[in-house]
Amino acid sequence: MTFSSSLLFASRLLFPRTGKKSNARRSLFWALLCIGMSLVPLIMVLTVSNGMIKGITDRMIGLSSSHLQLVLYTNSEYAKSAQSLSQLSDAIRMYEPSVKNIYPELQGIALASSSKGRFGASVRAMEKDVFEKNAAFKKLFEIVEGNTDLSKENSCVLGKKLATDLNLHAGDSLRIITTKENSSGKTMPKITLLKVSGIVSSGYQELDSLWLFISLENGFKILSSNSSIAQLGIETEDAFSMNLEKSFRSLSPFLASAGKVYRWNDLNSAQYENFASTQIMLIFIMMLIVLVASVNISSALVMLVMERKKEIAILKSLGGTKNGIALSFIITGGVIGFFGVLLGLPLGLIASVHFSQIMDAIEKVVNLFANDVHILDPQFYLQNIPLVIPVPQVILIGVGTIVLSLLVSVIPALRAGKEKPIETLRKI
Incomplete structure (x- = not known):
């Protein structure tokens, strides 16, 4: 047959x-x-x-960890000011040609207060034009109210969830409570009045629910060096390329004295x-x-x-x-x-x-x-x-x-x- x-x-x-x-x-x-x-x-x-x-994943990489992240040591000379972070950024660009962009940042924790109550906030001090300069910020953040201008003194941008919890809108004022050390080394509370320039949302509340953005210069005034972390978000051509590993291996020894370099998948491996x-x-x-x-x-x-x-x-x-x-x-x-x-x-x-x-x-x-x-x-x-x-x-x-x-x-x-x-x- x-x-x-x-x-x-x-x-x-x-x-x-x-x-x-x-x-x-x-x-x-x-x-x-x-x-x-x-x-x-x-x-x-x-x-x-x-x-x-x-x-x-795009939001975790583009809005939070970047492709590579350099976390500076607390006692590093580059973690003292916005100018020193900028100098380190220029040195990295000259050393590693695969680096496309670098975004300096100072992160700290604060207590945000309004007439409705108080909520914990993750303060992210970044460059004033980060929402325009950073392609991921520009693409993935939706402006819910106001604008993302951080150039004005004491201006801030809130995540949508945090703004809702605090019942705040663009143009409103809020207080954030951080810590500082006095001359005797004693930790004291520091209260700063901020004005909400705008409210943004990444479309993923779990990621941006606590974010409060201020300018980098303002961040060094408000956040204590002992309770904050200075870091650089390093962007390459492609977060999923094999060249990312080459950039990581090249930059790790070069920046060993300043801080520790992490890949995005190291920082977000569990999730x-x-x-x-x-x-x-x-x-x-x-x-x-x-x-x-x-x-x-x-x-x-x-x-x-x-x-x-x-x-x-x-x-x-x-x-x-x-x-x-x-x-x-x-x-x-x-x-x-x-x-x-x-x-x-x-x-x-x-x-x-x-x-x-x-x-x-x-x-x-x-x-x-x-x-x-x-x-x-x-x-x-x-x-x-x-x-x-x-x-x-x-x-x-x-x-x-x-x-x-x-x-x-x-x-x-x-x-x-x-x-x-x-x-x-x-x-x-």
Whole structure:
């Protein structure tokens, strides 16, 4: 029995010329539908999780850690003023040509106070034009109110969550309480009055909920050297390039006397690994759904073998081999999987494109029975999830589903090949 003969028999199994009703063919149709529908959530999870991870990672790198981060020692001469940080930045640029931009920063903790109450704040003292100079700040920060001008004396920019907690708007004033040392070395509170120039949001509250931006010069006046950290955010061509490791190895010995250099994935390793492991777990669960759906192909083929015993017996009587007949049923299962993939992948991609609208609709339905329910709470998720379609992974899922359909078809196909024509024909 040739391959073309097996292929012809498989086509007759799928599209018989008679109009006779067949429960087996109906089961094959539902198996195809189950395969397609099981792929929809898998593609959605893969696409949305990739977009979520990319969006959060871009914000962690661009708004917080940069590609490389030099944390200066407290007693370093470069950590004393904005001018010394600028001098060190110039020296790094001259030494390492792969460095694209450097952003000096002084970080400290303060207690922000308003008429509504007091909340902890992470004070970030940066260059006055950082929101215009830093491409990531310009792209990823959304100006909610006012502007991002830090050039005025005692002006500040607040993160949206912190501004909401303090009930502050652009143009309002607030006090921040930091510490300082007097001449005797005793730590004393220091109160500074600031004016809110603007309110910004990165779309990810967990990252920017405590941020309070002031100018670098003002930061050295307000923040104590003992309770703050001076650092440089070093930006290269690409945070994911192999050249980043070369830059890291080049700069680490050069800056060893000034401070310690960290890569972005060193600073965010726990969160980044958590994202990756969560994505793998979700994809694994979705793949189990596809596996369960593919079992329907096996059960449908068992029914088809029972219905087609007569045809199998006649073929074997005319010289059909058991391997050729088994191959026909395997091809049938593979075709069902193939058409299931053709159905499921486009529907999954369409659902991924309209993910936000789908979640909003589900949220509205849920809120008919419960009040103020947020399925994707912006406190933990991105407010706007970017669409990232991982084409190689989508193709791999499609191919894997077809292979899985072929595998689950093997047992009923072998059973069809072992059918004994004499016993079947005797019952006719």
